[in-house]
Amino acid sequence: MNAAALFGGSRKAEPGLLPDPRLGNPMPWVIAIVIALTVIAAGSGLALRNAATSANATLNGGVIVQIVTAAPASRNQQADAALAALTRTPGVIEAHRVAQDQLEGLLEPWLGTRPGDTIDDLPIPALIDVRMADAATPDRIKALRATLAAVAPAAQIDAQAAWLTPVFRALATLQWLAAGLIALLALATIAAVVLAARNTLVNHRETIAIVHLLGGTDSQIARVFQRAAGIEAGIGGIIGLIAGVAAIVVLAQQFSALGSGMATGAALGWGDWLVIALIPLGGVGLSVLTARLTVLSALRRMV
Known part of the structure; x- marks a missing residue:
């Protein structure tokens, strides 16, 4: 056995x-x-x-430009100028301003806006969503700041990925x-x-x-x-x-x-x-x- x-x-x-x-x-x-x-x-x-x-991958080349000023007229003017400058900037493949109704929809649960209210009455920054061909490195962010400094002095630029670090x-x-x-x-x-x-x-x-x-x-x-x-x-x-x-x-x-x-x-x-x-x-x-x-x-x- x-x-x-x-x-x-x-x-x-x-x-x-x-x-x-x-x-x-x-x-x-x-x-x-x-x-x-x-x-x-x-x-x-x-x-x-x-x-x-x-x-x-989604946020790597994303940049958010905020126009931070309390004056509605100046805010809109600088936002339009910044958007025009960004569309001419090498390395930027897409740039668009976030629509007012989208901002109102985002803020409504927090601010309680009602029909007929306008976001221009509030000191809310204008937002521009930017998509770059490459990663939004600190050097590229610095270059964008230099580009917008003359046309939109109230602009603040942040990489989207940085928010989620x-x-x-x-x-x-x-x-x-x-x-x-x-x-x-x-x-x-x-x-x-x-x-x-x-x-x-x-x-x-x-x-x-x-x-x-x-x-x-x-x-x-x-x-x-x-x-x-x-x-x-x-x-x-x-x-x-x-x-x-x-x-x-x-x-x-x-x-x-x-x-x-x-x-x-x-x-x-x-x-x-x-x-x-x-x-x-x-x-x-x-x-x-x-x-x-x-x-x-x-x-x-x-x-």
Whole structure:
């Protein structure tokens, strides 16, 4: 009788000493929880990356010009002059003044404007949305200021991306946190497999000694544990993947209801879903490798 037969790895109906991998064992459920959390963390990290990339691409060449003066006539005159100067500026591919009705719509919830009121009665800056061919670097912003200084002395120029710098930093931090969580979950998987393998080895120490006397090798014994760990991890991985994907879909629906452009840019692509689908395979590989190394290390100390 070989090692596989003694430990339940034969095809015959004889009972094995290792418990059969099934849902009644705790290990598949532990792996399922870990895989589900890993899927959610990976999906969140990928969505945050997509949101940051989309927002940065949209705002990278964007510039906002504000004409800040309380006099309506001077404000309108400088805005028209600034707009004309910007359309002639090299590197500017688009420039348009934000319409008054758009500003009124934005300010109405905050200022309580009523029909018949005009924004010209309020000291609200005139806004010009500028799109540049290249990134709005500090040097390009400085050049635009020099261009507008003569025709619109009240103009203030800011890169759109600069307004969202704290948001980008927060997104980057959250991505690192997601990566850290994935690393911790991988360590949790390793720890769970190590504990399970060591516990089984201790319970079957005498059987292992008999296998050695019958000519069984450490590699043969390790393969039995690898097989059990792989099956349990596979079962748990499938359950965890389904649960994790379901959670991601629910979260995606909740965020899409916000109607935010950044939420739309966070949508997962086919490549992202492929990465998520590979997570259970990674869990199986990690479990099998951990079981093999743990068993071989323990067997060397037992000899």
